[in-house]
Amino acid sequence: MPDPNGFLRYERQLPKRRPVPVRIQDWHEVYPPAGEELIRDQATRCMDCGIPFCHEGCPLGNRIPDWNDLVRTGAWAAAAESLHATNNFPEFTGRLCPAPCEAACVLGIGDDPVTIKQVEVEIANHAFDLGYVQPQVPATRSGKSVAVVGSGPAGLAAAQQLARAGHAVTVFERDDRIGGLLRYGIPDFKIEKHVVDARLAQLVAEGVEFQTGVHVGLDVTADDLRDRFDAVLLACGALAGRDTTETPGRDLAGVHLAMEHLVPANRVVAGLQQSTPIDAAGKHVIIIGGGDTGADCLGVAHRQGAASVVQLDQYPLPPEARAAEQHPWPTWPVILRNYPAHEEGGERVFGVAVQEFVDDGEGAVKAIRIANVMVERRDGRRVVTVDEESRRDLRADLVLLAIGFEGTEDSPLLAQFGVTRNPRGALDAAGNWQTSAEGVFVAGDMHRGASLVVWAIAEGRAAASAIHTYLGSHGDLPAPVAPSSQPLAAAR
Ligand SMILES: Cc1cc2nc3c(=O)[nH]c(=O)nc-3n(C[C@H](O)[C@H](O)[C@H](O)COP(=O)(O)OP(=O)(O)OC[C@H]3O[C@@H](n4cnc5c(N)ncnc54)[C@H](O)[C@@H]3O)c2cc1C
Ligand code: SF4
Numbered sequence: 001m002p003d004p005n006g007f008l009r010y011e012r013q014l015p016k017r018r019p020v021p022v023r024i025q026d027w028h029e030v031y032p033p034a035g036e037e038l039i040r041d042q043a044t045r046c047m048d049c050g051i052p053f054c055h056e057g058c059p060l061g062n063r064i065p066d067w068n069d070l071v072r073t074g075a076w077a078a079a080a081e082s083l084h085a086t087n088n089f090p091e092f093t094g095r096l097c098p099a100p101c102e103a104a105c106v107l108g109i110g111d112d113p114v115t116i117k118q119v120e121v122e123i124a125n126h127a128f129d130l131g132y133v134q135p136q137v138p139a140t141r142s143g144k145s146v147a148v149v150g151s152g153p154a155g156l157a158a159a160q161q162l163a164r165a166g167h168a169v170t171v172f173e174r175d176d177r178i179g180g181l182l183r184y185g186i187p188d189f190k191i192e193k194h195v196v197d198a199r200l201a202q203l204v205a206e207g208v209e210f211q212t213g214v215h216v217g218l219d220v221t222a223d224d225l226r227d228r229f230d231a232v233l234l235a236c237g238a239l240a241g242r243d244t245t246e247t248p249g250r251d252l253a254g255v256h257l258a259m260e261h262l263v264p265a266n267r268v269v270a271g272l273q274q275s276t277p278i279d280a281a282g283k284h285v286i287i288i289g290g291g292d293t294g295a296d297c298l299g300v301a302h303r304q305g306a307a308s309v310v311q312l313d314q315y316p317l318p319p320e321a322r323a324a325e326q327h328p329w330p331t332w333p334v335i336l337r338n339y340p341a342h343e344e345g346g347e348r349v350f351g352v353a354v355q356e357f358v359d360d361g362e363g364a365v366k367a368i369r370i371a372n373v374m375v376e377r378r379d380g381r382r383v384v385t386v387d388e389e390s391r392r393d394l395r396a397d398l399v400l401l402a403i404g405f406e407g408t409e410d411s412p413l414l415a416q417f418g419v420t421r422n423p424r425g426a427l428d429a430a431g432n433w434q435t436s437a438e439g440v441f442v443a444g445d446m447h448r449g450a451s452l453v454v455w456a457i458a459e460g461r462a463a464a465s466a467i468h469t470y471l472g473s474h475g476d477l478p479a480p481v482a483p484s485s486q487p488l489a490a491a492r
Contacts, residue, residue, distance in 0.1 A: 002044075002046060002047065002048035002065070002068070002069045002072065003044050003072065004047070006041075006044035006045045006046065006047075006072070007045040007046075007047060007107055007111060007114075009041075009044070010041045010042065010044060010045050011112070012042070012045065012111075012112035012113070012114070012115055013038060013041075013042065013115070014031070014034075014115055014118055015031055015032055015033070015034040015035070015038060015118070016032075017030050017031055017340055017343075018030060018031075018032060020343060020344050020345075023189065023344075024302050024303050024344050024345075025303075026303075027187070027188040027189055027192075027269045027303060028188065028189065028192065029095070029188070029189060029190065029191070029192055030189050030190070030340040031095075031340075033122070033125060034118060034122055039071060039118065039119060039122045040071060040072055040074065042114065042115045042118060042119060043067075043068040043069070043071035043072045043114075043119050044072045045107065045114050045115075046064070046065055046068035046069065046072075046107075046114045047065075047106060047107060048065040048068075048069060049065065049106045052064060052065050052106070053104045053105065053106050053330045054101040054102075054104050054105050054106075054114075054116060055101075056104055056330060056488055057099075057100040057101040057102070057103055057104030057105075057330060057332075057488050058100060058101040058104075058454065059100075059454055059455050059458040059480060059481050059485065059487070060086045060087050060093075060454060060457060060458050060461075060480050061086050061480045062083070062086050062087055062101065062120070063082050063083075063085065063086060064101060064114075064116055066082045067079045067082045067083050067119070067120075067123060068114065068116075068119055070082060071119055071122070071123060076123065076126045076127070076130060076132075077130070077132055079123045079126075080123055080124075080126065080127035080130075080132045080133075081132075083120065083123050083124065083127075084127070086478070086480065087457060088156070088157045088160050088161070088457055088460075088461065089153060089156070089157065089199055089453075089457055090120050090121070090123065090124040090127075091121065091124035091125065091128070091195050091198075091199065092153060092182060092191065092195070092196075092199075092453050092457070093117070093120065093453055093454050093457065094117055094118070094120035094121025094122075094123075094124050095121055095190060095191045095195070096182075096186065096190060096191060096452075096453050097117055097452065097453060097454045098337075098452065099116060099117040100332055100454075100487060100488060101116045101117075102114070102115070102116050102117060103329075103330065103331070103332050103333060103488075104329070104330035104331075104488060105330075106330075108329060108330075109329050128198055133198075133199075133202055134202075135202055135205035135206045136164050136206060137205070137206055137207065138163070138164055138165065138166040138206075138207075139166075140166055141166045141167075141168070142165065142166040142167050142471065142473050144167045144168070144230045144231075144471040144473070145167065145168040145169070145170070145228070145229045145230050146159075146162050146167050146168070146169050146170075146229055146230065146231045146232070146233060146467060146471075147170055147172060147225045147228070147229040147231075147232045147233070148162075148169060148170070148171045148172070148232075148233045148235060149171075149172050149216045149225075149232065149233065149234050149235060149236055149413070150171075150172075150173065150180060150234065150235035150236040150237060150444070150446070151171050151172075151173040151175075151178040151179060151180055151210065151212075151235075152179070152180020152181055152182065152235060152237050152444060152445070152456060153180065153182060153444065153453050153456040153457050153460065154180075154235040154237075154443045154444025154445070154446075154456035154457070154459050154460040154463075155171055155173075155180070155233065155235035155443075155444065155460065156171070156178075156179075156180075156199075156200075156203065156460065157456070157457040157458075157459075157460030157461050157464070158233050158235065158443060158460035158461070158463050158464040158467070159171050159203060159208045159460075159464075160202075160203055160206065160208065161460070161461055161464035161465070161468075161477055161478075162464045162467060162468065163203070163206045163207050163208045164206060165464075165468050165473060165475075165477060166473070167467075167468070167471065167473075168207070168209075169207070169208050169209065170208075170209045170210075170211060170229070171208060171209070171210050171211070172211050172214045172216050172220070172225075173210065173211070173212045173213075173214065174213065174214060174215035174216070174219075175212065175213075176212055176213055176272075177212060177270075178196075178200055178210055178212060179193070179196045179200075180237055181237065182196050182453070183196060183266070184262070184263045184266045184267065185259065185262055185263065185266070185296075186262075186266075186296065187262065187265065187266060187269075187296050187299055187300055188266070188269050189299055189303070189340075189341075190296070190299075193269075193270060216413050217411050217412035217413030217414075217416055218412060221416055222413060222416035222417045223416070226439070230439070230471055231439050231440075231441065231467045231470055231471060232417075232439060232440045232441065233440075233441045233442070233443060233463055233464075233467060234413070234417070234419075234427065234435070234440060234441065234442045234443075234446055235442070235443050235444045235446055235456075235460065235463075236408055236409070236411070236413070236446045237408065237444065237445045237446055238405045238406075238407050238408050238425065238426065238445035238446060238448075238449050238450040238451075239259070239405065239408070239409055239445075240405060240406045240407055240408065240409045240410070240425060241257040241258065241259055241401070241404075241405055241406070242401075242403045242404040242405060242406050243257065243401065243403075244288070244354065244401060244403065247354055247355070247356060247357060248355075248356045248357065249356050249357030249358060249359060249365065250357060252357050252359055252363060252364055252365040253363055253364040253365065254364050254365040254396070254397055254398050254399060255357050255365050255399045255401070256278055256398070256399070256400055256401065257400075257401050258287075258289070258293045258294070258296075258297050258400050258401060258402035259293075260278055261276075261278045261280075261297055261300065261400050262293075262296060262297065262300060264276035264277060264278065265278075265300045265304070276304075278398070279304055280300070280301035280304040280305065280306040280309075280398055281304050281305040281306070282305060282306070282307050283306055283307055283397040283398045284306075284307050284308045284395045284396055284397050284398070285297075285301045285306045285307075285308065285309045285310070285396070285397070285398045285399075285400065286309075286310050286311075286312065286368055286394060286396040286398070286399045286400070287301070287309065287310070287311040287312065287399075287400045287402055288312050288354055288368075288399065288400065288401050288402060288403055289311075289312070289313070289401065289402030289403040289404070290311060290312070290313025290314075290315065290348070290350070291402065291404070292339070293402040293404075294311050294313075294400075294402035295311075295339040295341045295342065296341070296402075297400045297402055298311055298339075298341040298342070298344070298346050299339075299340070299341035299344060301346075301398075301400075302341070302344045302345055302346070306398075308346075308347075308395075309345065309346035309347070310346065310347045310348075310349060310394060311346060311347070311348050311349070312348075312349050312352050312353075312354070312370065313348065313349070313350045313351070313352075314351065314352065314353045314373055314375055314384070315350065315351065315375060316350050316351045316374075317336065317350040317351070318334055318335050318336045318337075319334075319335055319336065320335060320336050321333075321335060322334075322335060330488060331488055332487060332488065349370075351372055351373060351374070352370045352371065352372055352373060353370065353371065353373040353384065353386070354368050354369070354370055355369045355370060355371050355386070355391060356368070356369040357369075357396075357399060358393060364397075365396055365397070365398075365399055366395070366396065366397070367393040367394060367395050367396050368393070368394050368396050368399060369391055369392070369393050370391070370392060370393075370394060371386050371387055371388065371390045371391045371392075372386075372387040372390035373385060373386050373387065374387075404450065405425075405445075405449070405450035406425045407421055407424055407425015407426050407449055407450075408421060408425060408426060408427065408445070408446045417435070417437045417440050418436070418437050419435045419436055419437050419440065419442075420436075424449050425449065426445075426446065426447055426448065426449045427442045427446055427447055428447075429441070429442050429443075429447050429483040430483070431482065431483060431484075432466040432469070432470070433447075433459075433462060433463040433466040433467075433483060434466070434470070439470070441463050441466060441467055441470075442463070443456070443459040443460050443462070443463035444456040444459050444460060447459060447483065455481075455487075458480045458481045458485075459481060461477070461478055461479065461480055462478075462479040462480060462481050462482065464477055465477035465478060465479035466479070
């Protein structure tokens with residue numbers, strides 16, 4: 001029986017982030033582990049609601065009140081089992097998720113919500129530390145085989161589900177290491193890579209075969225996969241970076257897409273290369289884009305030793321709390337998001353857009369010309385009005401474009417499988433996650449467009465369930481979402 005007064009006795013509290021001057025000297029995670037007492041007190045705040053809206057916020061359908069209460073009583077093994085029942089990789093979401101469950105938490109109506117994400121990561125950490133994460137090897141084999149293309153969280157979740165159901169699973173990854181954006185996109189200060197490796201060891205022990213350095217469409221063809229496997233899951237992500245090719249000066253040296261900066265930075269941290277061609281050390285850095293990717297560039301730039309960093313956002317400064325005209329609880333509020341990287345330094349400028357990259361006379365960027373803008377939606381279209389009077393220059397030696405993604409890349413794989421991208425740059429799926437090609441399924445960002453780790457895992461699990469059925473296997477696997485599922489905010 002949960003403690004009915006827990007939220008009255010304890011205030012919301014997170015473990016203290018490591019001090020800024022210390023943490024920007026290294027690449028370790030920003031948050032240290034929480035003390036046992038702190039996390040039990042925080043779990044005690046959960047009211048075990050009759051209708052737990054936190055479930056609605058989470059695409060995985062995590063059994064949040066159940067594991068909150070198990071943590072409250074110190075039943076870590078049972079908490080780990082409950083958590084893993086709906087989420088293959090809680091150590092990823094516990095570190096990375098923006099936690100729509102917390103936005104939907106009932107306690108959040110009149111108080112601060114439960115620290116659901118922190119409880120999640122602590123359960124996951126305990127599970128690894130105490131040896132509860134063991135391979136779940138199937139007792140019988142189905143005799144069927146599945147190729148998974150792409151080793152991000154969507155491909156990995158599907159691979160694990162299918163392998164545990166007895167299918168022979170091979171994951172093909174064009175990079176030299178497994179993990180997708182968890183490996184080479186997201187910096188170590190958000191998720192250290194030993195966390196990814198620890199989970200991969202479980203998948204290997206469960207029989208998942210990994211082939212790295214294999215670009216499907218180039219090194220092996222769609223026909224090869226069709227010949228060798230009974231079904232194929234495409235989980236190639238949405239890695240086509242949005243560019244600003246129309247802007248004068250875009251081709252100057254020193255102007256790069258965010259991923260051109262983040263990927264080699266991660267490889268340096270991993271010891272796979274000595275240096276990066278795009279190093280912020282000693283430079284005046286401008287990041288264009290106010291979202292997650294921009295915040296990751298900010299944290300990396302500070303750790304590389306940037307002289308200054310300015311992050312630009314074309315939208316106006318959002319409110320600090322949910323504004324009256326926004327959809328109410330439990331939807332996702334549009335508020336100012338302060339990531340740990342923002343407290344490490346730099347300046348944020350809102351309501352501006354780049355008009356030109358200014359040449360230093362030798363083919364490199366020396367400044368960017370910006371102007372105040374107003375972004376509106378008129379007749380469903382996005383209209384940007386520029387205040388010409390407000391044009392001004394900001395010094396820049398390095399400009400990083402973190403303005404989003406345009407869907408999955410145009411790769412030979414698409415034509416070989418006979419599938420095409422929709423206007424969002426993603427692949428459409430029927431209700432059973434199958435693309436227009438027989439026996440070829442899709443999940444994660446490649447289906448949804450650039451999204452979140454939690455959605456990638458949820459889609460991977462659901463697509464695995466559909467593939468299991470397609471292969472004529474007995475029983476059902478969990479399918480937490482449908483291809484048409486939308487986040488709570490958009491469902492209203
Ligand atoms: C910089 C950055 C930071 C982010 N931070 C967060 C965060 O903090 N929290 C959060 O929830 N989400 C975050 N996201 C989003 C999240 O990482 C993605 O939504 C998630 O990784 C999508 O998973 P996926 O498996 O669909 O694809 P991905 O993780 O993109 O993996 C796709 C994989 O497919 C491989 N591949 C592609 N084509 C082929 C081919 N033809 N053959 C073989 N392999 C191929 C790619 O190399 C890649 O490894 C971030 C994204 C970025 C870019
Ligand atoms: S909505 Fe919040 S308080 Fe209610 S069960 Fe979920 S986590 Fe606990």
